[in-house]
Amino acid sequence: MTRLLIQYLLPFLAPSAVYVLWLLYSQHRARKANNTPPPFTRGGFFWAIILGAVFLMASLAFLAVSGGVSPDSGVYQAPYFKDGEVIGPQYDSVD
Numbered sequence: 001m002t003r004l005l006i007q008y009l010l011p012f013l014a015p016s017a018v019y020v021l022w023l024l025y026s027q028h029r030a031r032k033a034n035n036t037p038p039p040f041t042r043g044g045f046f047w048a049i050i051l052g053a054v055f056l057m058a059s060l061a062f063l064a065v066s067g068g069v070s071p072d073s074g075v076y077q078a079p080y081f082k083d084g085e086v087i088g089p090q091y092d093s094v095d
Contacts, residue, residue: 007063011055019048 023044027037074091081087 007059008056011059012052015048015051015055016045019044 023038023040030037069091074093077090077092079086079089
């Protein structure tokens with residue numbers, strides 16, 4: 001669940017959250033100074049969503065390129081139980 005949150009939701013929602021927080025702050029400042037608060041419908045939220053989608057695609061591309069195991073690293077062995085312990089996944093070398 002944490003991985004899902006960090007890899008997918010955080011890059012997508014962070015720009016929108018920053019925009020909403022900035023909008024709330026600027027509306028508060030405008031009300032305090034008796035000025036007209038900036039409206040929510042000026043298109044900033046649209047661009048925040050677009051920027052979030054770009055961040056999401058960039059983070060997924062980075063994870064695809066930088067992570068993982070080399071394709072010629074051996075034969076994959078799935079996790080298994082041995083003596084009451086879970087032995088994690090590993091790659092056995094092909095000899």
